[in-house]
Amino acid sequence: MRPFNYQRPANAEEAVAMVDPMGVAGQGGAFLAGGTTIIDLMKLHVVTPPSLTDLGPVGLDEIEEGNDGTLHVGARVTMAKAAEHPAFRDRAPVLSEALWKAASAQLRNVATLGGNVLQRTRCPYFRDNVSPCNKRDPGSGCAAIGGINRLLAVLGTSEQCIANYAGDWANALILFDATVETMSGDGGREIPFADLHVLPEDHPERETVLGDDELITGYRLKIPGWARRSLYVKARDRDSYAFALASAAVALDMDGDTVREARIGLGGVATVPWRAREAEEFLSGQSLTEETAMRAGEIAFDGAQPYEHNAFKVPLGRNAVAKGLLDAASLDLAGEAQQ
Amino acid sequence: MTSSPERPSSPDRRGRVTRRGLLKGTAASSAAALGSYRAGAQEAQGGDPSGGETVHVQLTINGASHEFTLDVRTTLLDLVREQMDLTGTKVGCNHGQCGACTVLLDGVRINSCLMLAAAADGRSMTTIEGLGTQDELHPMQSAFIENDGFQCGYCTPGQIMSAVGCVTEGHAGDEAEIREYMSGNLCRCGAYKGITNAVAQARDDTLEWAEAT
Numbered sequence: 001m002r003p004f005n006y007q008r009p010a011n012a013e014e015a016v017a018m019v020d021p022m023g024v025a026g027q028g029g030a031f032l033a034g035g036t037t038i039i040d041l042m043k044l045h046v047v048t049p050p051s052l053t054d055l056g057p058v059g060l061d062e063i064e065e066g067n068d069g070t071l072h073v074g075a076r077v078t079m080a081k082a083a084e085h086p087a088f089r090d091r092a093p094v095l096s097e098a099l100w101k102a103a104s105a106q107l108r109n110v111a112t113l114g115g116n117v118l119q120r121t122r123c124p125y126f127r128d129n130v131s132p133c134n135k136r137d138p139g140s141g142c143a144a145i146g147g148i149n150r151l152l153a154v155l156g157t158s159e160q161c162i163a164n165y166a167g168d169w170a171n172a173l174i175l176f177d178a179t180v181e182t183m184s185g186d187g188g189r190e191i192p193f194a195d196l197h198v199l200p201e202d203h204p205e206r207e208t209v210l211g212d213d214e215l216i217t218g219y220r221l222k223i224p225g226w227a228r229r230s231l232y233v234k235a236r237d238r239d240s241y242a243f244a245l246a247s248a249a250v251a252l253d254m255d256g257d258t259v260r261e262a263r264i265g266l267g268g269v270a271t272v273p274w275r276a277r278e279a280e281e282f283l284s285g286q287s288l289t290e291e292t293a294m295r296a297g298e299i300a301f302d303g304a305q306p307y308e309h310n311a312f313k314v315p316l317g318r319n320a321v322a323k324g325l326l327d328a329a330s331l332d333l334a335g336e337a338q339q
Numbered sequence: 340m341t342s343s344p345e346r347p348s349s350p351d352r353r354g355r356v357t358r359r360g361l362l363k364g365t366a367a368s369s370a371a372a373l374g375s376y377r378a379g380a381q382e383a384q385g386g387d388p389s390g391g392e393t394v395h396v397q398l399t400i401n402g403a404s405h406e407f408t409l410d411v412r413t414t415l416l417d418l419v420r421e422q423m424d425l426t427g428t429k430v431g432c433n434h435g436q437c438g439a440c441t442v443l444l445d446g447v448r449i450n451s452c453l454m455l456a457a458a459a460d461g462r463s464m465t466t467i468e469g470l471g472t473q474d475e476l477h478p479m480q481s482a483f484i485e486n487d488g489f490q491c492g493y494c495t496p497g498q499i500m501s502a503v504g505c506v507t508e509g510h511a512g513d514e515a516e517i518r519e520y521m522s523g524n525l526c527r528c529g530a531y532k533g534i535t536n537a538v539a540q541a542r543d544d545t546l547e548w549a550e551a552t
Binding site: 001003004005006032035036039040043044052054056080100103104105106107109110239240241 | 391392394411412414433434435438441447448449450453454455457458501504505508510518519520521522523524
C-alpha cells in the first residue's frame with residue numbers, strides 16, 4: 001500500500017468536511033467503511049487515495065421502520081446484518097438472498113450497504129494496474145474489448161468500457177424505487193437509486209452521480225406487500241462465493257396466473273445495476289407460462305452486445321430471468337403468516 | 340559468427356559480470372520471488388522512510404490488552420504475525436479471497452488481511468492461539484482432528500476460526516448450510532468433506548463454549 005493519512009471523524013458531518021476530495025482521476029481522499037473493496041484495491045495500487053476517512057465512529061448502522069412503513073436503512077449496516085433482518089428476509093426475500101449469495105461470511109460481516117453499491121468492477125484489466133483501462137486511466141484505451149472478456153458486460157457497454165457492475169444487492173434494490181440519502185459539503189440530497197449509477201459512455205472513470213465529498217448515509221424504501229413473492233437467481237462458476245456470470249432479481253405481483261406487475265433486475269451482465277423495464281412491461285397483464293417467461297428473458301436481452309468470450313451470457317441471462325419468473329410464480333406463500 | 344555490439348553481457352558496455360554482482364542479483368530476484376507480501380509487511384513496519392504516518396491503537400488480543408504505535412497501513416494480519424509473533428493466522432491470498440487469515444473480531448469472523456489495525460482500535464480479537472491450549476483443545480479443533488478436516492494444514496487455522504464463527508453466527512444448521520456459510524475458506528487439498536463433518540460434530544459444544552466465554 002502507498003502511504004496515506006488516516007482520519008477519524010466523530011460523525012458524518014465531520015467526515016464530509018475532512019475527506020479532502022482534491023485529486024486527479026478519482027485519486028482524491030476516500031471514505032473507509034468496511035474496506036473490503038478499497039483496501040484490496042489499495043494493495044494492488046489500483047487506487048491510491050492520499051487519505052482515508054474512517055467511518056467507523058459515525059453510526060448509521062441501523063434499519064428502522066417509520067409509521068408509514070418506510071424503511072430507513074443506514075449506510076453502515078453490514079451485509080450480514082441486513083441479510084438476516086426480518087424486513088428483508090420475510091417481506092422482500094430478494095433483498096436478503098442477493099446479500100447472502102454475495103461474497104463470503106467473513107466479507108459480509110464487515111462490508112456495508114453504502115460501500116456495497118459502490119463496489120468496483122472485477123474486470124481483470126482494471127485490476128491488473130498495467131493494461132490500458134479507460135476506467136482506471138482515462139484515455140488509455142480498453143484492453144478488455146479485444147482481450148479475455150468472458151466475465152464482462154453485454155448490456156450498457158460503450159466503445160470505451162465493457163466492465164461489468166460486480167455487485168448483487170443493487171440489482172435487487174433497484175426493483176423497489178429506493179432513494180439514496182447523501183451528505184456533502186453542500187448539505188444533503190436524495191437521489192433515486194436508479195439514477196445513482198451512470199453508464200460508462202465516454203467517461204467510464206465516472207461511475208456514479210456522487211460528488212467527490214458526497215457520502216451515502218442511507219437508503220429509504222417502501223416494500224410492497226406482494227414483494228414476498230421475490231427471489232434472486234445467481235448463475236456462477238461455482239456454487240457459492242463467486243461473482244455472478246448472470247443473475248436475475250425478480251419480484252412478482254400475481255392475480256392467479258396473471259401478472260399484475262413484474263419487476264426484474266439483472267446482474268453480472270451489465271455495466272450498471274440494470275432494470276429490465278421492457279420485459280416488465282411485456283409481462284404486465286400476461287399469464288405467466290414457460291413461454292411468456294422465456295419471451296421476457298429474450299426482451300430483457302434485446303440490444304445485448306456480446307464480445308468474443310462472453311456471448312454465453314446472453315442465453316444464460318435469458319434463462320436466469322425465465323427461471324426467476326417461474327420460480328417466483330410458483331412460490332407457495334399461502335402457508336406463511338400474513339404480515 | 341558475428342559479435343553483436345548489443346550483447347547485454349558485453350563487458351565494455353555494461354561492465355564486468357562479477358560473481359559477487361551475480362549473487363547479489365540472484366538474491367534480489369529470489370527475494371522478489373518470495374512474494375510481495377514480505378516487502379509489503381516491511382514497508383508497513385516503518386522500514387520505508389517515506390512510510391510516514393503512524394497511529395496509536397489499542398486492541399484486546401486473545402483476552403489481553405495491547406497498545407501499539409503502527410504505520411497506518413498495518414492490517415490486523417500484519418499486526419498479529421509481525422508484531423505479536425502469533426503466526427497461526429496465515430497469509431494466503433492477502434486479498435480476502437481465501438479465508439486463511441480468518442480471525443474473530445468482537446466475536447464475528449472477518450478477513451484480517453482486509454482490515455486496518457487502526458480501524459479496529461478498541462476492539463477485541465481472537466486468533467487461533469486464543470481458542471484452545473495444547474492441553475485443552477477447543478471442541479472445534481478436536482473435531483477437525485477426528486474428522487481429518489485437513490491435509491497440509493495451511494488453511495486449517497482459518498478454517499477453524501471460520502467454523503467457530505459459522506456455528507456462533509447460527510449457520511451450521513445442516514450440511515448444505517455449513518457448506519454455504521463456510522465457502523469463504525478455500526482448501527486446496529480438498530478436505531471439505533472432513534471439514535463439513537467437523538463443523539457439524541462440534542456445533543453443540545461450540546455453542547456451549549461461546550456461552551461460557
